[in-house]
Amino acid sequence: MEFSKLIVEQEEGFIIVFINNPPANALSTAVLLELEQLLDKCVNDDNVRAIVITGSGKKVFSAGADINEFEDIRSGKIPTTIGQNLFNKIENYPKPIIAAIQGSAFGGGNELIMSCHLRILSSNASLSFPEVKLGITTGWGGTQRLPRLIGKTRALEMLLTGDPISPENALNYGLVNKVVEAEKVLEEAKTLAAKLAKGAPIAIREFLRGVTQGLNTSFEQGLSIEREGSAIVFASEDAKEGVAAFFEKRSPNFTGK
Incomplete structure (x- = not known):
């Protein structure tokens, strides 16, 4: 299957999916639809027992929704259900999906990683929901998954202020499983995926x-x-x-x- 916004690498027992939508790996409608197509393709593929999702480049995992599509989202031409349905599919996927967060994640990028089953974060990255600073809200499950992961009080602080949290706090809050040096994020995720791929x-x-x-x-x-x-x-x-x-x-x- 050919993709224009994703790069897919096959490893033994698992795949690595790179979101490749420069300059900030925005989650455009095209990216979301390609991710859904890939998941549908892999669900019955015995050669894929785990999936790693990461971003191309080093600085940004994903800046979230594509700001160029905001007007279409506001007018209803692009329904928020596209992102919600995809992230629900990721959360309920029958194979483990690991987010390798090699760079900072914002807004919808965080909604994506929260839908993944396991999360490894770079020590140089930060996570934030800046929607409130733009006068908008999350639309792909942020208000539901974030408090379930880190509790109501901390979730409200992140959502209402839009301020980023450090990797240390992300780990302490339970938002990620592990924090490692930036250059080790993908290798750590690959090691974990390989281990899970050998499981039952x-x-x-x-x-x-x-x-x-x-x-x-x-x-x-x-x-x-x-x-x-x-x-x-x-x-x-x-x-x-x-x-x-x-x-x-x-x-x-x-x-x-």
């Missing part, structure tokens, strides 16, 4: 589903989702392989069956 696909899928769906429902309903997932996993060939490998003192070979 069905078990990973059910972990993702249980946590993501469970957090958006009641505790009892969440337990029901977990029971359902556990039954599916225990009936899989991967579960038999995992137990056999344990007793035979060898590395398991998970096939996703």
Whole structure:
């Protein structure tokens, strides 16, 4: 599949997706649609067990929505549901998606990384939601995902002031999993993706589903989702392989069956 706004590199068991929309990797409608096409292509591809999303260049992961499209967004020609639907798809994707944040992220760029399952941030980067300084609000899930990740009080401070937070605070708040030197961000993400790609696909899928769906429902309903997932996993060939490998003192070979 050919893309004009993405660069895709295949690694063993996973892919790296570079948002390539200079100068600031704005999330234009074209970028969003290409990301959705890629996800649809990879969902049943056994050669893709994990996905790393990053930005081209070193300074900016993504500056968020394309300011050149603001008038079309305001008038309704470009619906906000395009971004919302894509980020919902990322959050509920059955394979782990890692954000390798090699540079600063703003607004919609942060809404993108928050929809990813895991996040690795450069020690030189900052994260912010500057929408309020433009007299607008987030439209792709910022008001919903941010407080779920870092709590209501801190989320409101970020959203109402538009001020950036440091990598240290992003880590302390629980917004990212790890902070590393800028030149190590992608390698760290690739190492993690390679590790996940060797895991049991069905078990990973059910972990993702249980946590993501469970957090958006009641505790009892969440337990029901977990029971359902556990039954599916225990009936899989991967579960038999995992137990056999344990007793035979060898590395398991998970096939996703």
